[in-house]
Amino acid sequence: MKVKGIGIIEQHIEKVVLIVFIAVFLGVFAAQFLREPNQVQIDKDKVAPSKIANKIELEAKGVMARLDDPTTVAVDLPPEPSAQTFLAPLREASPTKAPLAYLGNLGQGAAVTPIDAQPIDNTNTTLADNPYHVPSVPSVSDTVAVLYGGTIDPLVLAAHPELSSYVPAQQPYDAFWVTVQGSFDVASFRKDLMAFPDNEAQLPRNFTDTVEVLAVDIVRERLDSSGGWVEQQVIGELPGNVSLRDRLDDPNLKPQELLTDLLATARDQRQALRRPAFYPVISGDAWTWPSQILASGFSEEVTRQRDLLVRQRRGVAADIARIEKLLNPAKNATPGSTTPSGSDRGPRGDVGPTVPSAPTKAPFGKKGTAAPGAQVIPTGGGGGARKPSRDRSRTSEDNKQSKERLEARLNTAREELARLDQELADLGFDPAGLPLQGAQGQFEEDNLALNDETASTITLWGHDITAQPGETYRYALRVQVTNPLFGKADQVPAAQAAQTTAPVLTSEPTNWSPPINVPRQSMYFVTSGSDGGGLASIGDRTTATIEVFRFYYGYWRMAELSLAPGEPVEARLELPDTLRTFTLETDTAKEMTVVTGQEPSPRALDFQSDTQLLDVAVAEAGGGERWVNVFLATDGEVVVRDPATDEDSDDRLQYAESARHGAVGTLGEPKYQPGGASVGSSSRSGQRDRQPPNRDERRRDERPTGPTPTGGE
Incomplete structure (x- = not known):
């Protein structure tokens, strides 16, 4: 078949492309063996891939030969670093002859072994002879004191007989005590603890981590007859409360004991050491911390309303007692008993009913007639006894109606009593006129460490049950914290060794409370x-x-x-x-x-x-x-x-108020368990919103x- 209009090239183009591709492929393939295009350069020579291993082997043998040749010039290596290069920075922080590896808090029983090394030369260090900066402990400020009184749980005396010197020999165990409160400026102390003054070395972290409040002391002075303050003394913790005092005062206290056992106790018992509880009491008003008492005064209008409601409530309660006595005469009368003078009077002082052994005179009603239901005794002469003025059925009906009227009056009085109680509660008082606990609030404060950056101030308080009746005192607080240098004589300059013997640093008692008058019984x-x-x-x-x-x-x-x-x-x-x-x-x-x-x-x-x-x-x-x-x-x-x-x-007004509360107060049950005191109720005998009166009054x-x-x- 004859192709028309298509040239020779167009007819055979695909064959030409195939021939060219085959020729290029054969050329590239042949070049891999004839020209070695994959050669790599080792040192100054290019080496075919098949000869790379041989070349490296030859180079290695050459290096080995040069190393073995004693005439070969030594290789120029950098100098070996000296131990002093690493020890110099450590010496500035801890100039010690036998440095320890600080591994943090390893817990009780862990041992840290001194590094066995050559003696270190401290002569070239700039801080080796500088003393460490020891912080000063700021005085406790804002000191206030309040006098309390109450009946201590008798189980407390059974557990702590050493308290018998401060309470009556027999129940009830009434006592007066003083609670002292103050504020400790943690932020100021922490700033001084971390300070780096001129010519003094900063305390290392492992020193400052041991600083903790170990004790809070009450310092007391007595007012003498000349008007001066005398007999300054430190009041210890209450028996049964957490205390580290005996062990801190032990001259044989070992640093390891402080850093393990005592420090662990101080951290676990921060609440008990900083703000210890008082013993539970079974009779008295509710206890609250001193600053709350001094700041919780109610307005004059609220106080006036409270006093009015308390008086009204007392009258209603007396009415209820009289009505209940009339409704249940047999329950309230004790035939043959002898009542002390005045003790048979009701809440308002009215004389209660008596039961004569034999009527001797007829009681009369109005206009000389005999009272309903009264027994009439003949006065002698003939004629016998006169007939009752009313028959028995009439008397029984009268008694029933009288009882119903009394019961209605009793229900009305009880409703009135409930209304008065509610009005007192709305004002923030209980039925006795005392502030409700909810109205006063609860004390809340985190027990933070002294080196906690969020801690600004901490509240401290303590209790003095040794105050003598009839005396006047003033109070201050002082705080004891861990001495960061205690037991570290081998880690401080020789001139500072004397500062390593005391386990604590103590603040000065400079901020005194107003005078506190302790009343007689x-x-x-x-x-x-x-x-x-x-x-x-x-x-x-x-x-x-x-x-x-x-x-x-x-x-x-x-x-x-x-x-x-x-x-x-x-x-x-x-x-x-x-x-x-x-x-x-x-x-x-x-x-x-x-x-x-x-x-x-x-x-x-x-x-x-x-x-x-x-x-x-x-x-x-x-x-x-x-x-x-x-x-x-x-x-x-x-x-x-x-x-x-x-x-x-002020004393008379407060004692009179306490007497009103005592007339309606309730008696608690003894519940004390040895192992820790707890805050209970107590009677507050000190001022609320006024300072105690001067002793001269x-x-x-x-x-x-x-x-x-x-x-x-």
């Missing part, structure tokens, strides 16, 4: 006086009104007297029927003391003193003013009292000694 106040106006011949007479107080079972108990000249300051104080004395026995199985029973406490308390009224002098001062002075004899001395001063004194020798409680129902 018995007190009296003259509230009024009259000289009879010069009209004694027609019946007026000289009198003085005196209020007496005795601290008993966690509260002040109160009575009021009206005395004539020559009469002693003596009284009978009534007590609530809820007070008990607990029976304690040793449980040999549990190896602890337990409560096995309880008995009623006395219903009355005698207030006795060696004081008697001498006279009352009244003088006109002009402008309607009158000056009144009451003269009393105490222990052979004449004492002059101003009723206006006594009546308005009342002489100590004017206060009577504490009376002895007597028996009764």
Whole structure:
């Protein structure tokens, strides 16, 4: 077949391409063997791939020959580094003859072995002879103190009999104590701890890591008769509370013991060492920390409303007690019993019902008629007994209606009592008029380490139960922290060796609290006086009104007297029927003391003193003013009292408030367990929003000694 219009090249183009490709392939293939294009350069020579191994082998043999040839010139290597190059920086931080490898906190029992090395030459170091900078511990600031009082749990005395010197010999174990609070400036101390002053070396980290609060001391001074502060002494921790004091005071304390055992205890027990708890108490007001008491004063309007509600509540409670007594006469009467004078009175002082052994006179109602239901005794003569004015069915109906009316009154009174309690709670008070715990809040503060950068200040407090009644004190706090140089005499310059012997650094007690007056167990106040106006011949007479107080079972108990000249300051104080004395026995199985029973406490308390009224002098001062002075004899001395001063004194107002609380207060159950004290309730006898009065306002020798409680129902 003849091809038309197609040239020769177009007809055979694919054959030409194939021939060219084959020719190029054959050329490249042949070049691999004829020209060796894959040669590599070793040193100055190009070597085919097949000869690379041989070339390297030859070069290696040449190097080996040169190394073995003693005439070969030594290779120029850099100089070997000296040990001093590495030790010089360490020497600046820790100039020691036998440096230790610091491996952090290895825990108790771990040993760090000294490095066996040649003696190190310190002569060329710049800081080897400079002393370490030892920080100064700042004084505790913002010191406040508050006086408390309460009845300590009897189980506490069983566990810690050494407290018997500060409480009565028998239950109730009433006591006064002082809680002292202050602030420690951690930020300032930490800054000084890390400081690097001129000509002093900075403390290494392994030194500063051991710094911890080990003890908080209460420092106390007493006010003497000349007005000076004397007898500075340190008050230790309460028995049973966490304390490192004995071991810190041990002259044989070893550094390893401090860095392991004591330091671990201090870190685990920061709360107990910085802010120890007081013992639980079973009677008294709620305890709270001192700064909260001084800052929690309520406004005058709130206080006025509280006092009004408390008075109303007291009246309603008295009504309820009287109605319950009328509804259950058999429950409240005890035939044949003898009641102490005044102890059969109700909450308002009204005399309760009595049960005569034999009626001797007929009780009469209005217009001389016999009272309903009354027994009529014949007066003699004939005719026998008269008939009752009403028949028995009528009397029974009257009694039923009377009971229903009393029950209705009782329900109404209970509703009123609940309403008053709610209004007090809305104001932030409990039924006794005390601030609710929720209104005061809870103390919250993180127990941070001293080298924690987030710690600014820490709150410290402690308790003094050794304060003596009738004395006036002032308080300060001091803090003891770990001495970072303790036991490191071989790691400091010789001139600083003396600073390595004390285990602690101690602050100075420079910030003192206001004075604290510790009251006696018995007190009296003259509230009024009259000289009879010069009209004694027609019946007026000289009198003085005196209020007496005795601290008993966690509260002040109160009575009021009206005395004539020559009469002693003596009284009978009534007590609530809820007070008990607990029976304690040793449980040999549990190896602890337990409560096995309880008995009623006395219903009355005698207030006795060696004081008697001498006279009352009244003088006109002009402008309607009158000056009144009451003269009393105490222990052979004449004492002059101003009723206006006594009546308005802070102490009297607080004792009277405590007496009101004690009338309705409840008694707690003993629950103390040895191994740690806990914050309990307590009665606050110190000021809330005012400083304690000066000691000059009342002489100590004017206060009577504490009376002895007597028996009764």
